[in-house]
Amino acid sequence: TTKPSGYRGIFWLGKICDDEDADVNWDKLGFGLTQTDYMYVMSCCKDQSFLKGQLCRYANIELSPSAGVLNYGQGVYEGMKANRTQDGRILLFRAGQNAGRMRHGAERMCMPSPSIDQFIDAVKETVSANKRWIPPPGKGSLYVRPMLLGTGPILGLAPAPEYTFLVYVSPVGYYFKEGTAPLNLYIEEEYVRASPGGAGGVKSITNYAPVMKAITKAKDRGFSDVLYLDAINKKYLEEVSSCNIFIVKGNVISTPATNGTILEGVTRKSIIEIAKDHGYQVEERPVAVDELVDADEVFCTGTAVGVALVGSITYRNKRTEFRSEGRLVCQQLYSTLVGLQTGRIEDKKGWTLEI
Numbered sequence: 001t002t003k004p005s006g007y008r009g010i011f012w013l014g015k016i017c018d019d020e021d022a023d024v025n026w027d028k029l030g031f032g033l034t035q036t037d038y039m040y041v042m043s044c045c046k047d048q049s050f051l052k053g054q055l056c057r058y059a060n061i062e063l064s065p066s067a068g069v070l071n072y073g074q075g076v077y078e079g080m081k082a083n084r085t086q087d088g089r090i091l092l093f094r095a096g097q098n099a100g101r102m103r104h105g106a107e108r109m110c111m112p113s114p115s116i117d118q119f120i121d122a123v124k125e126t127v128s129a130n131k132r133w134i135p136p137p138g139k140g141s142l143y144v145r146p147m148l149l150g151t152g153p154i155l156g157l158a159p160a161p162e163y164t165f166l167v168y169v170s171p172v173g174y175y176f177k178e179g180t181a182p183l184n185l186y187i188e189e190e191y192v193r194a195s196p197g198g199a200g201g202v203k204s205i206t207n208y209a210p211v212m213k214a215i216t217k218a219k220d221r222g223f224s225d226v227l228y229l230d231a232i233n234k235k236y237l238e239e240v241s242s243c244n245i246f247i248v249k250g251n252v253i254s255t256p257a258t259n260g261t262i263l264e265g266v267t268r269k270s271i272i273e274i275a276k277d278h279g280y281q282v283e284e285r286p287v288a289v290d291e292l293v294d295a296d297e298v299f300c301t302g303t304a305v306g307v308a309l310v311g312s313i314t315y316r317n318k319r320t321e322f323r324s325e326g327r328l329v330c331q332q333l334y335s336t337l338v339g340l341q342t343g344r345i346e347d348k349k350g351w352t353l354e355i
Ligand code: COI
Pocket: 078, 079, 080, 241, 242, 243, 302, 303, 304, 305
């Protein structure tokens, strides 16, 4: 394998003693980074295909100051989870969906991308090599972060001359400090997350730094996260900074239709299918902010977030509370999703991949 030019600092060889238990307090996992043993790296030049990558020690990477990703944000990433089952298997959830979404995002950001098989093989290898960092059943998951970055040097605004696909992992627990407690969301009107024609619908790294200002403002006021409205009318729900949103009214579950400004979440897609299987009517359509006051339940979905119940939403200084007793649709759907992801429920959908 040819070593990519930008990675001189990496240890390509040397096996870690990976029989030892990971040094992690499994009861205290949040969504912080725990460095693991290995990462996967594969590179290619512009107008070429990725050939063969390899595992290497988890380490800093060396980049030119003029790397496309550093200067112009040419990068997309994915988020996935691997779980341990009670009977000792390791399951990866819907890896092909993430692989396809990365290819779609790469196309939008003018980058070559790994094939679906290359992506899945890289993720499998990385998870397998870092097996000791996968939390025991019920304690969390191994979060997998595949990234595709324009790492070649470029000064003028154009696609970078070289690309790097990289996969690293970290054991994680709950995304929000609230754990399983309902979230308190704040509807933002000053900042928007994405606008038509932009890159809001793909997992571009450029979608995330711009929302930090709104998140910081909301967190300082005690909210869990921010819910954004559409950029044109400021009337329809879009998504939360880190996840998609659903509202429940009777037997109908509605979620904003993905129209190019909303991320096509793999968990969103899975929950839609699970909800239909459970007999709910699911509507993907514009959801007006005014509909929130009548909702029985509101919940968020995302790989990192899972399925999280929303307890309140504050809009123009008015706080709408959602009852959290009674029949929780969110709970029912989440339990099915986690059951499939952790092998408690037999996977008849072909969503899981055993490693
Ligand atoms: C994920 O859910 O995997 C994400 O990428 C969201 C991120 C803000 C953690």
